[in-house]
Amino acid sequence: MALLRRFVSSSPSTSTLLRSVSHCPRFFSSASEDQTLIIETSVPFTGHKIETPSRSVETTPKELLSFFRGMSLMRRMEIAADSLYKAKLIRGFCHLYDGQEAVAVGMEAAITKKDSIITAYRDHCIFIGRGGTLVEAFAELMGRTAGCSNGKGGSMHFYKKDARFYGGHGIVGAQIPLGCGLAFAQKYSKEDTVNFTLYGDGAANQGQLFEALNMSALWDLPVILVCENNHYGMGTAEWKASKSPAYYKRGDYVPGLKVDGMDALAVKQACRFAKQHALANGPIILEMDTYRYHGHSMSDPGSTYRTRDEISGIRQERDPIERVRKLILSHDLASASELKDMEKEIRKEVDDAIAKAKEIPMPDPSELFTNVYVKGYGVESFGADRKEVRAILP
Numbered sequence: 001m002a003l004l005r006r007f008v009s010s011s012p013s014t015s016t017l018l019r020s021v022s023h024c025p026r027f028f029s030s031a032s033e034d035q036t037l038i039i040e041t042s043v044p045f046t047g048h049k050i051e052t053p054s055r056s057v058e059t060t061p062k063e064l065l066s067f068f069r070g071m072s073l074m075r076r077m078e079i080a081a082d083s084l085y086k087a088k089l090i091r092g093f094c095h096l097y098d099g100q101e102a103v104a105v106g107m108e109a110a111i112t113k114k115d116s117i118i119t120a121y122r123d124h125c126i127f128i129g130r131g132g133t134l135v136e137a138f139a140e141l142m143g144r145t146a147g148c149s150n151g152k153g154g155s156m157h158f159y160k161k162d163a164r165f166y167g168g169h170g171i172v173g174a175q176i177p178l179g180c181g182l183a184f185a186q187k188y189s190k191e192d193t194v195n196f197t198l199y200g201d202g203a204a205n206q207g208q209l210f211e212a213l214n215m216s217a218l219w220d221l222p223v224i225l226v227c228e229n230n231h232y233g234m235g236t237a238e239w240k241a242s243k244s245p246a247y248y249k250r251g252d253y254v255p256g257l258k259v260d261g262m263d264a265l266a267v268k269q270a271c272r273f274a275k276q277h278a279l280a281n282g283p284i285i286l287e288m289d290t291y292r293y294h295g296h297s298m299s300d301p302g303s304t305y306r307t308r309d310e311i312s313g314i315r316q317e318r319d320p321i322e323r324v325r326k327l328i329l330s331h332d333l334a335s336a337s338e339l340k341d342m343e344k345e346i347r348k349e350v351d352d353a354i355a356k357a358k359e360i361p362m363p364d365p366s367e368l369f370t371n372v373y374v375k376g377y378g379v380e381s382f383g384a385d386r387k388e389v390r391a392i393l394p
C-alpha cells in the first residue's frame, strides 16, 4: 500500500492505471505487487565519454502494469486522433507518437513533476505522461475551450504549466535553447531539478543545438538533451541527412548514452542516470533509438520512403507495448485475457473522452487576441511610414 501511494504521488498520470487495474483483485490482493523484479534491458547501453549504467533494471509488478496501461492508452489516443483527423474534426497539423510511447512512459518513471520537459510538435503523449487528461487532449486537438491551451494551440502546442511541461513547438529545434534556458532558470533558483529537452534526429543537425550545448556545458546546466531518433525527418532517412547518425556522440565534449527507446525500462534507467549526472555535472545527451509507425504527419502516408516490411518488422520485433506484455505474462503478473480486458477499458475511456470533448464549444472570436502577449507588454503596430499606429494588440 505504501508503494501504491508513492507510485500515485510520483506519477499522477498513471493513477488512471490504478483505477483500472484495481478492478482486477488479483493485481492488488497479493503482496507481490511491490516485489522487486530485476529485468535486463534488451540491449546494452552505449556510452560516449561516460561509464554506462547497469543493464539490470529494478522494477515491480505494479510498475510493469502501469507501463502497459500508460503506453496502451497513448497508443489508443493516437489511433483515435488519426480517425478524428480523417473525419475533419481535427484540422491543421497533426503529428502522431505511436511507436515512441516507451520514451514518454520510461522518462516519467525516472523523474518528478518538478523536473521540466519541453518538446517539439509530436507532443500529445508527453502531455498525457505529465498528467494531462484525455479530455484536455482531445479538446485541444478539436480546438475546444477545455483544451490544454484553451483550444488555441492545437496539436503542436500542448502545454501543462502546473506539471512544468513547456510545450509543444512547431519550429524544428527551437525548443532546444528554450529547454536549456529552463535549466538555467532552475539552476539559478537553486532547485534540485533538471530539464528534459526532447528533439528529433532531423533537429539534431541544426546549429542551435550546438550553440545551446556550448552554453549549457560552460555553465554546467542541469539539462538532459533527449534525441528521439525515429530514423526519419519527414521523408528523409537519417543516413541521407546526417554525416554521423551517432547522435549520442554529437555533443563532442558533452557525454552521451545510446538507449533502446522501445524498451521502457531501459529508458527509465537511462533517465534516472542522466538526471543524477546532470545535477552533478551538467548536460548529457540521451539518444533514444525509436520508431514512429505513422507517417511524419497526417499528410504523409509514411510508406513511400520506407518499406512496409520495415514497419511490420519493427512492430513484430521491437514494439514497446508487446515487450511489456511479454514481461507481464512471463512473470505471471496477469493473464492474457486480463490484459485484453484492460485494453477494452482503455478503448472505452478514450471514446468517452472524445464524446465529452465534442460537446465543448470552440473559443469565442474575441479570444483571438488574448494570451498572445504578456499583460502590459502588448504590441503597437505601425505602418510603413513608422508614424501612424495601425493596430494595438492588448
Ligand SMILES: Cc1ncc(C[n+]2csc(CCOP(=O)(O)OP(=O)(O)O)c2C)c(N)n1
Binding pocket: 122, 170, 171, 172, 173, 199, 200, 201, 202, 203, 204, 230, 232, 233, 234, 296
Ligand atoms: C526550422 C524548421 N525547418 C523545417 C521545418 C519543417 N519540418 C517540420 S518537421 C521536420 C522534420 C523534423 O524531423 P525530426 O527532427 O527527426 O523529428 P520527427 O518528426 O521525426 O519527430 C521538418 C523539416 C520546420 N518546422 N521548422
Ligand SMILES: [Mg+2]
Binding pocket: 200, 201, 202, 228, 229, 230, 231, 232, 233, 234
Ligand atoms: Mg525523426
